[in-house]
Amino acid sequence: xxxxxxxxxxxxxxxxxxxxxxANQWPGRVGDTPVLGAGTYADDRTIxxxxxxxxxxxxxxxxxxxxxxxxxxAGMPLPQxxxxxxxxxxxxxxxxxxxxxxxxxxxxxxxxxxxxxxxxARGGRRAVAIFGDE
Amino acid sequence: xxPTLLIHGGxxxxxxxxxxxxxxxxxxxxxxxxxAAGQAVLDAGGPALDAVIASVRVMEESPLFNAGRGAAxxxxxxxxxxxxxxxxxxxxxxxxxxxxxxxxxxxAARAVMERSPHVHLTADGAEAFARSIGLEIVPExxxxxxxxxxxxxxxxxxxxxESGASERDRHG
Numbered sequence: 001x002x003x004x005x006x007x008x009x010x011x012x013x014x015x016x017x018x019x020x021x022x023a024n025q026w027p028g029r030v031g032d033t034p035v036l037g038a039g040t041y042a043d044d045r046t047i048x049x050x051x052x053x054x055x056x057x058x059x060x061x062x063x064x065x066x067x068x069x070x071x072x073x074a075g076m077p078l079p080q081x082x083x084x085x086x087x088x089x090x091x092x093x094x095x096x097x098x099x100x101x102x103x104x105x106x107x108x109x110x111x112x113x114x115x116x117x118x119x120x121a122r123g124g125r126r127a128v129a130i131f132g133d134e
Numbered sequence: 135x136x137p138t139l140l141i142h143g144g145x146x147x148x149x150x151x152x153x154x155x156x157x158x159x160x161x162x163x164x165x166x167x168x169x170a171a172g173q174a175v176l177d178a179g180g181p182a183l184d185a186v187i188a189s190v191r192v193m194e195e196s197p198l199f200n201a202g203r204g205a206a207x208x209x210x211x212x213x214x215x216x217x218x219x220x221x222x223x224x225x226x227x228x229x230x231x232x233x234x235x236x237x238x239x240x241x242a243a244r245a246v247m248e249r250s251p252h253v254h255l256t257a258d259g260a261e262a263f264a265r266s267i268g269l270e271i272v273p274e275x276x277x278x279x280x281x282x283x284x285x286x287x288x289x290x291x292x293x294x295x296e297s298g299a300s301e302r303d304r305h306g
Contacts, residue, residue, distance in 0.1 A: 001142075001144050001198055001202060002141070002144065002168075002193035002194065002199045002200075002201040003142050003186075003188075003190065004139065004140065004141045004142075004168070004172055004185070004186035004189035004190050005139070005140050005186060005247060006139045006140075006172060006176060006177075006182035006183075006185040006189075007136070007137060007138045007146035007174055007178065007182060008137050008181050008182040008185065009137050009176070010181070012181060012182050012221070012222055012223045013182055013221050013222030014181070014221050014222055015185045015186060015219070015222075016183075016186035016187055016189075016190045016216065016217075016218070016220075016243075016244075017190070017218055017219075017222050017240075018190050018194050018201040018215065018216070018221040018239050018243075019170055019200060019201050019203060019205070019215065019216050020200045020201055020202075020204070020205020020206040020207075020214070020215060020277075021200075021205070021206055021208070021215075022174055022206055023206040023207060023211065023286050023289050024207070024208070024209045024286055024289045024290060025206075025208050026208065026209060027209070027210055027212060027232075028214075029207045029208070029214075029238055030216060030231045030232065030256075030294075031182065031216060033216040033218060033231075034216040034217060034218045034226050034229035034230060034231040034243070034254060035218075035227065035229075035305055036218060036220060036253070036270050039188070039218065040219065040220050040227075040229075041220055042220035042222035042225070042240060043142050043219060043220075043225055044222040045222075048182070048186075048220075048222055050142060052142050052144050052145045053145050054145070057159065057163045057249065060191065060235075063297040069213070070171045070289060073198070076192070077170075078226040083173070084141065085173075086216055091187065091305065093258055094144075094227040095145070096145045096146075097142065097145035098142070099141065099142045100140075100142060101138055104135050104168055105136070105138050107137030107138060109140060109142065111145045113145045113146050113147065113148070113153035113188070114146075114147050114148055114149045115145070115146070115147070115148025116143075116144070116146075117138070117142060117143030117144050117145075117148070117150060117161060117165055117199070118141065118142045118143070118165075118171075118242060118263050119140070119141045119142075119165045119168070119169045120136070120138070120139070120140050120141075121138070121139040121150045121169045121170075121172065121173035121176070122136055122138045122182065123140070124177070124196040125137045126166060126170065126173060128162050128164075128165040128166050128169065130148055130158060130161060130162065131148060131149065132148075
């Protein structure tokens with residue numbers, strides 16, 4: 001699964017996710033990627049989000065939308081809300097990670113797997129990472 | 135806050151020493167290329183929606199990621215794509231699922247959002263819609279890579295109890 005989230009100069013947020021699913025899945029299996037709120041979500045009032053990992057658990061948690069609700073309704077800072085939903089993912093036995101941005105440009109790329117292919121571009125600079133300890 | 139772009143190319147058992155330096159370098163280069171594509175849009179004052187599509191397009195075309203070309207295989211050795219996009223300004227959204235021959239699933243998802251009255255189209259209907267608006271359709275073999283075929287065989291052998299499949303094999 002691949003994904004991107006962005007905050008533009010007008011202050012708008014957007015998210016996009018695309019995937020081939022899981023190796024050896026049943027034909028017709030649909031994971032979190034096309035399920036709005038589970039694999040992809042964007043709302044200028046809260047966050048832009050894209051997830052990757054064990055899609056079935058992301059869907060059961062509606063993880064992206066839950067993250068947005070914690071930010072908007074519970075007033076949680078994005079890093080704190082991200083840690084909470086990642087704990088909830090693990091508590092259901094799910095593995096994976098996500099990228100998320102809020103409307104002020106706060107950025108998170110958490111994962112509970114050994115690694116995640118990820119990158120950030122801001123202020124004319126770019127950085128990529130693969131392993132969890134980077 | 136300056137315009138900002140984040141990308142991911144998948145999460146899983148990605149550990150040091152598990153892949154060759156060449157493969158790791160190719161991954162970093164592909165991630166940087168995806169970032170650069172989206173960053174160019176933002177730096178030119180373009181919308182976040184165009185930026186995320188530009189980055190995902192680079193990764194769909196790369197055989198290194200489980201999306202578009204180089205996607206994981208189903209238990210029947212076929213490939214099915216899912217994709218979605220959401221625009222935070224008006225909470226517009228588009229998604230496709232279980233497509234087999236649309237070259238770019240993310241462009242199809244965007245077209246569903248912008249050129250159909252729906253939010254999600256699936257399977258043959260999504261393919262017919264994509265064809266009707268002129269999105270590129272390719273033969274299914276175009277998405278296949280030897281690495282994913284081998285990964286499927288390892289996963290299926292493991293299911294038969296014949297040998298171990300890695301986490302990487304399972305998740306693509």
